[in-house]
Amino acid sequence: MATSFSFDVVSEFEYQEMVNAIDQSKREIISRYDLKNTGTEINLEPDSITIKTDSEFTLTSVHDVLQSKAIKRNLSLKIFDYGKIESASGDRIVQVIKLRKGIEQDLAKKISKLIRDNFPKVQAAIQGDSLRVTSKSKDELQAVMQLLKAQDFPTALQFNNYR
The missing domain is CATH 3.30.70.860 (Alpha-Beta Plaits)
Incomplete structure (x- = not known):
């Protein structure tokens, strides 16, 4: 032998599953009462996710939504590498989440x-x-x-x- x-x-991680998780998160953010008029944007690039929103409180809610959708799609939460929260124009904040691969x-x-x-x-x-x-x-x-x-x-x- x-x-x-x-x-x-x-x-x-399966990139298409990440695309689906982001799409589902966007739909939930549009329909949720506490996040409806916050102007939250989630953009997926090949190696990162950019979140733009109006406060840290809504950012925390967006994290919860994104994580729950990722778990439902069998994506590990260990792939998210959260960057620091930065100020943007018009009292908005931006956070870049790197995707570990x-x-x-x-x-x-x-x-x-x-x-x-x-x-x-x-x-x-x-x-x-x-x-x-x-x-x-x-x-x-x-x-x-x-x-x-x-x-x-x-x-x-x-x-x-x-x-």
């Missing part, structure tokens, strides 16, 4: 070390913004997955290319 099995640890090098090294410490026969190789985990045993790979799921990392982790 010379074959080896592998899977990739990645941090991604990919595993940073520091976190990839931590995950790799965690795997090496707990499973000496399993190899973990950093490949750009993902991590390839290989082993001769499928059972060990599944144990690695369970170990990583039990940890609380600052980014959302998914497992794909399980072969």
Whole structure:
């Protein structure tokens, strides 16, 4: 049995699901009584979301709406990296929320070390913004997955290319 099995640890989200969550959030903001006449705008760019509104109170409500819609669409809240709140013209505020995608090098090294410490026969190789985990045993790979799921990392982790 010379074959080896592998899977990739990645941090991604489904962009179309994010588009749908933003659209649903916009519809709810238009129809909600407390947010109806606030002039709130939500704009989705490929790697960020920009929220423009009239006060921090309404911004908090918009965050709640956006988070609830993201959860319903199976998007992790760990992909949102909230920027600082800035003043805009006309007593309005703006906040940019960066969308996290990919595993940073520091976190990839931590995950790799965690795997090496707990499973000496399993190899973990950093490949750009993902991590390839290989082993001769499928059972060990599944144990690695369970170990990583039990940890609380600052980014959302998914497992794909399980072969």
